[in-house]
Amino acid sequence: MSERVVVTGxxxxxxxxxxxxxxxxxxxxxxxxxxALDVTDLAAVRGACAELKPAVVVNCAAYTDVDRAESEPExxxxxxxxxxxxxxxxxxxxxxxxxQVSTDYVFSGQKGTPYEIWDPCDPINAYGKSKAWGxxxxxxxxxxxxxxxxxxLFGPGGRNFVDTILQLAREREVVxxxxxxxxxxxxxxxxxxxxxxxxxxxxxxxxxxxxxxxxTWYELASAxxxxxxxxxxxxxxxxxxxxxxxARPRYSVLDxxxxxxxxxxxxxxxxxxxxxxxRVAL
Numbered sequence: 001m002s003e004r005v006v007v008t009g010x011x012x013x014x015x016x017x018x019x020x021x022x023x024x025x026x027x028x029x030x031x032x033x034x035x036a037l038d039v040t041d042l043a044a045v046r047g048a049c050a051e052l053k054p055a056v057v058v059n060c061a062a063y064t065d066v067d068r069a070e071s072e073p074e075x076x077x078x079x080x081x082x083x084x085x086x087x088x089x090x091x092x093x094x095x096x097x098x099x100q101v102s103t104d105y106v107f108s109g110q111k112g113t114p115y116e117i118w119d120p121c122d123p124i125n126a127y128g129k130s131k132a133w134g135x136x137x138x139x140x141x142x143x144x145x146x147x148x149x150x151x152x153l154f155g156p157g158g159r160n161f162v163d164t165i166l167q168l169a170r171e172r173e174v175v176x177x178x179x180x181x182x183x184x185x186x187x188x189x190x191x192x193x194x195x196x197x198x199x200x201x202x203x204x205x206x207x208x209x210x211x212x213x214x215x216t217w218y219e220l221a222s223a224x225x226x227x228x229x230x231x232x233x234x235x236x237x238x239x240x241x242x243x244x245x246x247a248r249p250r251y252s253v254l255d256x257x258x259x260x261x262x263x264x265x266x267x268x269x270x271x272x273x274x275x276x277x278x279r280v281a282l
Contacts, residue, residue, distance in 0.1 A: 004028045005199070006054040008039055008087070009061030013158025014101065014188050018058055021192035025200075030054065034061065039083035042090075049090035056199050058099040059087050062131075066105070069127040070245040076130040084134035088141040097144045097204070099195055104151035104183055106132040109249025114214075116255045117149075117206045125246040135206075146198055147206040148191075149254060152220070154277060155188030162274065163281065165221045169232035175225070179218035179236030182251045184210035187273035194259070194267060203262050208254035211270040223271060227278050 005022050009015040010031030022029035030052060037048050039061045049057070063069065063079035084100050091098045105128035106121040121132040138145050154162040162185075168175045186209075194209050215223075218236040225234055239248065260266045267273075 002026050002028045003055035004030055004052065005056045005058060006030045006032055006049070006052055007058045007060055008032050008037060009034065009059070012060055013155050013160060014153060014192065015060035016157040017155055017188040017192035018060055018195065021189070021196040022058075025196040027196070039086055040078045042086045045086040046090045046093060049094045049096065053094055054096045056097045056099065057087055057091055058101070058195065059084060060101055062101065063127070066125060066127045066248075067245040069130065070125065073126040073130070076126055077133065080127070080130035081133035081137060085137035085141065088138045088145070091144075092142055097146070097199065097202075098138060098142055099146045099148055099199060100134060100138045102135050102147055102149045103128065103131045104149060104252035104254055105249060106135065106149065107249055107252050109181075109252045112251055114253040114255035115208070116257065117208055124249065127246065144204055146195075146204060148195055148198070148209050149207070150186050150191055150209050151252060151254060152183045152185045152210075153188055153191070154185065154274070156277070156281060161217070162220070162224045162277065165224055166228050166230065169225045169228070169230040169234075172232055174233050174235050175221065176235045176237045176241065177218045177221040178239050178242065179216045180238050180250065181248055182214050182216055182253055184214050184254055185220050185270040185274065186210040187270070187277055189276075190267050190273055194263060197263050201262055207259050207262075208256050209259060209267070210254050210256065211267045211273045212256075213269045213271065214253040215270060220270070220274070223274055224278065227275060228282055
């Protein structure tokens with residue numbers, strides 16, 4: 001009999017990929033969407049874990065609107081920080097492991113070299129602050145946890161940068177895209193498979209899980225438009241050219257060490273991942 005893994009936020013882009021990856025890896029994946037479980041409700045979270053008795057919970061539930069979080073910081077903290085706390089407490093109750101999905105935005109982007117798992121969090125926006133507090137709660141309350149920081153997600157089943165750019169490229173001749181922010185584009189299917197493999201190891205701790213390689217948003221957009229065969233021109237612009245409520249990290253590339261040593265492999269390069277995504281998406 002396979003062990004049960006509950007996936008919160010299962011209707012989202014990563015949640016869907018996570019359920020598929022867990023099922024393929026032989027787990028009994030139980031998808032739980034926001035309608036079925038509000039992670040900000042501690043009593044409901046504890047009740048769900050008591051009923052379902054999971055071996056592992058993968059928390060894909062998140063408030064992800066970076067700009068709106070500046071005007072709704074309390075809402076972001078409720079979901080991303082207290083939601084993580086609630087799940088950690090519920091996992092403690094039933095003896096389950098917890099995977100908390102986090103983000104490169106827990107860092108300021110001022111370091112100038114790839115962030116290691118041991119670097120201290122120093123977020124520069126409300127979203128990043130809420131995710132950093134989520135990490136803090138999980139670490140302080142539950143020993144058997146995996147904190148998985150990832151970045152720049154794209155994949156089927158949810159709103160993401162790549163699909164947005166392709167839609168704009170179908171509508172416009174010129175698409176301006178920021179060329180002075182660097183990060184690691186990540187395909188949800190590759191991320192989900194790595195998490196499914198990671199929870200088999202019981203090597204608890206913090207991990208940076210992204211596709212290999214780094215890029216600017218402009219480089220990612222250019223590659224997507226070219227692979228899609230669209231005639232639009234992607235134009236590089238500085239961050240200062242766009243008026244956004246939330247500050248963004250300038251350089252939030254994540255160093256994968258020690259993930260390859262734990263899993264025994266590196267995730268594919270983001271260009272390979274992008275090509276695989278577009279073969280299905282187009």
